[in-house]
Amino acid sequence: MEFDTKTPPYRTGDKSSFAYVSARDRWPVIITQAIDDVYRSVTESDDSAKQEEGKKIIAELARLKYELQHDRQLTPIRDDGKADVSVYNHELEQLGTPNWFDIPWLFCECYLYRRINTSFSLSTHWKTYDVFYRQKINTFRSSRPAVLELAARYKDLITQMGHDRRKTEAGRDEAQRILFFEMCEICLWGNATDLSLLTSLTYEDIQKLQGSEARKASEKNILVNDLGDAYEVLKKSQREGKKERRVDIVLDNAGFELYVDLILAGYLLSSGLATLVVLHPKSIPWFVSDVVPGDFAAFLGALADPKRFYETPSDDEKLQDKTPPPLSEKDSADLGFLFQEWTRMHAEGQLILRPNAFWTYPGGYWRLPSVEKNLYEDLKNSELVIFKGDLNYRKLTGDAAWDPSTPFTEAIGPLGPGSGVNVLALRTCKADVVVGLTPGQDEEIREKEEGGGDGGARKWAWNGKWAVVSFSQGR
Template identity: 40%
Template sequence: MTIPGRFMTNDKGTFGEYTASTRWPIIIQNAIDDLSKHQETEKSNGTKFEQGEVIKKELKEFRQEIIDRVPLRPFTEEEIKIANVPLSFNEYLKKHPEVNWGAVEWLFSEVYLYRRVNVLFQRQCEWAKFDIFNRLKQSTFESSFYGVVELALRYENLLPQLREMKQNPGNEIDDILKVLFKEFIEISLWGNATDLSLLTNATLEDIKSIQGAKARAASESKIVVNDTEKAWEVLTKARADANSREIRVDFVLDNSGFELYADLMLAAFLLQSGLATKCVFHAKDIPYMVSDVMLKDFDILVHDLRDREFFPSGEPSTKESRALDLFAGEMEKFVSSGKIEFREDSFWTTELDYWNLDANETKYHGSILHKDLQKSNLVIFKGDLNYRKLTGDRKWPRTTKWETAIGPLATNGITSLSLRTCKADVQVALPEGLDAKLSQEWEKENPGRGSWWCCSGKWAVICFCSGIHK
């Protein structure tokens, strides 16, 4: 089998080319603007303000590097030491000394970009722990107020029923749980775009109603690959075989804010229903991809749920406030009991794709993570970047089998589920003819960009692999 090359920043007419030429300068400019706003609150600290001026000047220079398409430079020894930069970046640049911002692998250069930004903050002691993207993370989460409250209310409504179903298992109960499992998976998949209406009630009659079936079919129509059923079978089998053994589900996280909230909802459902006994969340170790989850973001989220200025749901006695407080308390209890655990690792912020989640990758924690993830009953990879890393961000034909595109992960013992809202050029596992149909459909409203349907966020995929050699 010939393995195709990766998407490049000079692949004409691709979303990757557009991202490198248009979106990256905007992202850096937004960081400069946010730094300026934060500096206004730090004027009394002369040292911090001056260091902020240095960072701002360097960010402007870095932005110009991207615009001018200058060669990508290796990290210096000082930068590597101060910011704990993995040596994989310099190893790549040694092998590809000719690359510049306008002609380089998209995946490498995008990850490299965030490492470069992080170095600028790490070099200034007053700013070393500052998350330049935190303001945007918070404002985005705050704007999700109505969805957050609605989901909290529905979780509160479901909670006693979930506990009762856990105590009284059976085929009819499993029918209900199966539909709820699909709903929570879709909430985790879509984030704010989700229709939450199906979670109002959890009775078998409501779930099996014609109206409920139509609503589910409508919500699933944009999921072009849907292996939810296979994930359900894995967890129900694990539950049947558990005999007091741990049932572990891992989340390799993507975005903070509402998406992290939705991921925690899915975890809470799994734990309360008995489909899992432990959930492990894998976060990033640096501010990354603007909105990705860091360890601190969990504590911030729980604090936000209780903050009546952040989420103005009225007095503590209102049903909305009670529901938010309940979920925040549930999360804290899960963490303190060890049922939910957060971890970070620098592997997730290297440029290495997930073909390196394997026993053969011994330099940057790939083998360590591989050994650990083999202990999990199901590893859920969230979001578009994780999908790109799973597939190597390569120019696979869009009908390529999922097991082919993920390389060693197809057979190295990690049971995986990718939940991805499509926002990049790479796309696999489609049935014959579907790509042409969707490209034609998207072309009508976006002339010359028909193939960008899979970069629009309007469609999604749920891809499962057992990790077992067949």
């Protein structure tokens, strides 16, 4: 807390904020879904000891839901041997052991998922269980139309880059710039399928949020777009012939968003804009849909045999007596091309995973230089660190109630100019905090339908329809 911005954070008790809506409406649904998932796994198990332990976890999650809905005091994280226990409990003590509905939103939401994880990490049979895995993999399956569209597009682009020698150098540079913009915007809008928010949408609704037509229609909703500055940083290091040109991606969601993140990573490596891409997943199941290392393995497993993955009915389809349509030979070949490309890059050390417990600590990234110095120094070796999604943006800015015209470089504090870290945030807005807007822009959007109007709420920033792409040159 001592390293945080002095700008007040958003709190769960603020009725005009999305924090209030999240604590009262979203979080009980998320806990209920977790309970349902464990119950389902308990009934599928034939191990009596695992069943009994699973029932105990269900009871603990039900108690957590009760505490939340009845605005009880937050209790200390039980000691499961992880280094962050003291971090959470020390901050909880500094906050005065508050209640659920009167606490900084960012800390409280991190605490919620850490509490959920503790029930599993203290068990014997469920220690590595990902209570959100089923939702993540099912949502990736439901993203089939957009997955196939991008697979075909990616294969064509990579093939063309390998064979097209007709363009002049200037022509190749312009094509590379355009492709960089397109790949980053695909990554940006891939975040539209954040599972922690989509608690009631159907799979058909999810599919409408994806695909090229949806992206083109959404370009006008990018309120800040610093992609040009980020591209120039990468292009400069390429022109200078630096032996290692590293790009880091601090991941957000699994499923379709991980897929588009790898599309971007593969493009950066194939184009020569990067020679190494470091992916930063979370170390524990987090915010429902965030990537953990196991998601990466499951994702590659799905692409290794796409016909089996996409043609096998899901549990819900079995209940509805539905059979997925078969994949065409072309679709299978396109996905096979991706699998071969990405596994080769991974095997050759060009594409690596580097989890760190810091990403699931409470609080914001203002603390990074002081709290996790090794990680901070490591990120300085990167030409560009891309922070994906809403939570990473909230953490970068301390989830604070900044004036929306505050420069992004100011709002990220110690990670701004002079930090030694080049920061690019790709974020669809799903929380109140937003910076870098022109004066009066926030007020203008509030006047639009569902924008918030005179109610004091910035509702336009809650639904993922608007986005910001913000860059800070730290070195």
